[in-house]
Amino acid sequence: MIEKERQEIIQEIARFITDHKGEDTVVLDVSEVSGWADAFIISTVNSLGHLRGLARELWDVLNEKGVHVINRHKQVGDDGWELIDCGDIVIHLMGRDLREFYNLEKLWSTAEKVEFLDKLEKA
Numbered sequence: 001m002i003e004k005e006r007q008e009i010i011q012e013i014a015r016f017i018t019d020h021k022g023e024d025t026v027v028l029d030v031s032e033v034s035g036w037a038d039a040f041i042i043s044t045v046n047s048l049g050h051l052r053g054l055a056r057e058l059w060d061v062l063n064e065k066g067v068h069v070i071n072r073h074k075q076v077g078d079d080g081w082e083l084i085d086c087g088d089i090v091i092h093l094m095g096r097d098l099r100e101f102y103n104l105e106k107l108w109s110t111a112e113k114v115e116f117l118d119k120l121e122k123a
Helices: 004-019 048-064 096-102
Strands: 023-029 039-045 081-085 089-095 112-114
Touching (some): 004 023, 004 048, 048 089
Antiparallel strands (some): 023 039, 023 112
16 A cells, blocks of 8 residues: 555646646556556557657656655657656556557556546646
8 A cells, every 4th residue: 555645746746747748648556466566557648749848848747746756767768658757656658559568557556546636627
């Protein structure tokens, strides 16, 4: 089980991604099935430009919230998948084709899906 303070940060990250046009954003609580992470946040991006812009803005937000990014790159790669490793939180920003191919939700199907309020539900 993820501690309450960490859950709130995970919720804020997922909302930020959704508010910045990340599609089909999913939060998985992997704390019971993984020895190295508590949560995965998975979201689809529309283009390489969208991926780069979202990753850049997200790094700033993570820094503001005191979330340490272990693998921060100066530049997002060209493969259409940015994995942002924050230790206990792992963020996957993926192009649609890669997301469908790797199907992380199915791979981690024993993890609990966590609901979060996106911008539409808050209004």
